[in-house]
Amino acid sequence: MANPAQHLRVAQGQGERAPAPTRTIPCMPTTWPHMLLPRPAASAPLVFPFDQPGLRYRYFCRNAVWDAVQLLGLAGKEVLVPAYHHGVELETLLAAGVKPIFYRVDTSMRADYQDAKRKLTKSTAALYVIHYAGFSQDMDAARALADEASVPLVEDCALALLSRNGEKPLGSYGDVSVFCLYKxxxxxxxxxxxxxxxxxxxxxxxxxxxxxxxPSTASHLIGSLLSNLELRTGETGKKARQAIRDLGHLVIRRSGIERVSTGTQHFNQDDVGLGMSGASHVVLRNQDFAHIVERRRRNYFLLYSMLRDTAPPVTGELTPGVCPLFYPISIPNKANAMARLLARGIETVDFWRVRHPAVAAGEFPEVEKLRGNILELPVHQDLSPGDAEHIALCVKELLS
Ligand SMILES: Cc1ncc(COP(=O)(O)O)c(C=O)c1O
Structure with a gap:
């Protein structure tokens, strides 16, 4: 990999203003047209977890969480669950009949296994661990605790696909692991x-x-292709995207197509049987995984080198093997920051602001602080070094 520092052409100076945006940098990777080229199933990717026999593809990760409960027979049983979670995985566990017992996560997003250990009872039936933003939890400690309690370890890699702890892939520690592909x-x-x-x-x-x-898959796919068009062509693509999107919404309304949205907050049992679409398999076969990991690491590194003093990531420096999902900054007024960054052409995500009511208010103050303050900056594979530089300059402006 080339030295990422060489991309920092102008950005190291003080008081620079980022240029006005001509397009919006999306918070998620977009589908490029060449990714729809048909390829034989035999060209399926040979990287973890896709190289694993018996990998069961589902529409969402939440459906895999549901499967995990069935597979491990956890209905009606206690499961140790981190207090810092999205909410939809918890809704899935609850809908499947699990009794969650929450354990502490600190302000650096590290699972506190001492706290988990204190909460072990004779009824504990599994330990559930979440990797945040692609950064590995201490999985030796997780395994030791699961073994001590003689319970299975469930590894939630919804935010950690393609990520490793050094050489070891995340998802290869758990007895059962779940992944989200579309993030x-x-x-x-x-x-x-x-x-x-x-x-x-x-x-x-x-x-x-x-x-x-x-039609549901097609509508997601078209949205992502249009986002890609805007990313590549700027203002023209932006106008085309808006026009086609308006038309698409009209078609969906008139035709009564039921769109099963991804990235939603709530578990819907009606969709629990859904598998992954054929279109997703095609796109998957057209991915260069090494390139994706390298791009994500480079973009995180670029943001880190420009922002480490003003907006250090909660996850810290990149460690070997990490495939970062995003760059998490801590910022007090998230709504205001999001609006100002969007005005500068940057989509961000308000990370896990809402506490699920199953967790008592005030029980985990550090998690509440994370919920109140963490904002995701994109580092995905579609971002150029110039995009990363633009994001960093805009964040500096915001904080100045
Ligand atoms: C930690 C975690 N697990 C599971 C899920 C569920 O993922 P999906 O939206 O693919 O169902 C999410 C969603 O954001 C998540 O953050």
Missing amino acids: TLPVPNGGALLARGEFAQGVRSLPAATRPAL
């Missing part, structure tokens, strides 16, 4: 379940997944 890759939908050891056989007895409706 890291430009697929219209996709999640996955991986079960290892004694649990691997059980995957075959889970109900067969059903195909999602084509």
Whole structure:
């Protein structure tokens, strides 16, 4: 990989203003037209977790969480769950009959296994661990605790696809692991379940997944292709995107197409049977995974080198193997920051602001602080070094 510092042409100086934006930098990777080229199934990617026999593809990660509960027989049982979570994985666990017992996560997003250990009881049936923003939790400690309690370890890699702890892939520690594909890759939908050891056989007895409706997948795909058009062509693409999007909304309203949205906050049991679309498989076969990891690492590094003093990431420096999902900054007035960054052409995400009511208010003050302050800056593979520089300059402006 080239030295990323060489990309920092003008940005190191003080008091520079970022140029006016001609397009919006999306917060998620977009689908490039060449990614729809048909390829034989035999050209399926050979990187973890896609190289694993028995990987079960699902429409969302939440469906894989549902599967994990069925596979491990966790209905009606206690599961140790981190207090810092999205909310939809928790809704899924609750809908599947799990009794969550929450454990502490500190202000650096590190799971506190001492706290988890204190909450172990004879009824504990699993330990659930989440990797945040692609950064690995201490999985040796997680494994030690799960073994001590003689319970399975569930590894939630919704935010950590393609990420590793040094050489070891995240998702290869758990007895059962779940992944979200569409957060890291430009697929219209996709999640996955991986079960290892004694649990691997059980995957075959889970109900067969059903195909999602084509119009729903197509509408996601078109949205992502239009986002890509804007990214590549600026103002022209932006206008075309707006026009086609308005038309698309009209078609969806008139035709009564049921769009199963990804990235939503709530679990809907009606969609729990859905598998991954054929279109997602095609896009998946057209990915260069090494390139994606390298791009994400480079963009995180560029932001880090420009922002480490003014807006250090909560996750700290990049460690070997990490495939960062985003760059998490801590900022007090998120809504205002998001609006100002959007006005400068940067989409950001208000990360996990809402506490699920199953967690008592005030019980985990550090998690509440994270919920109140963490904003995602994009580092995905579509960003050029110039985009990363623009983002960093705009954040500096915001904080000055
Ligand atoms: C930690 C975690 N697990 C599971 C999920 C569920 O992912 P999906 O939206 O693919 O169902 C999410 C969603 O954001 C998540 O953040």
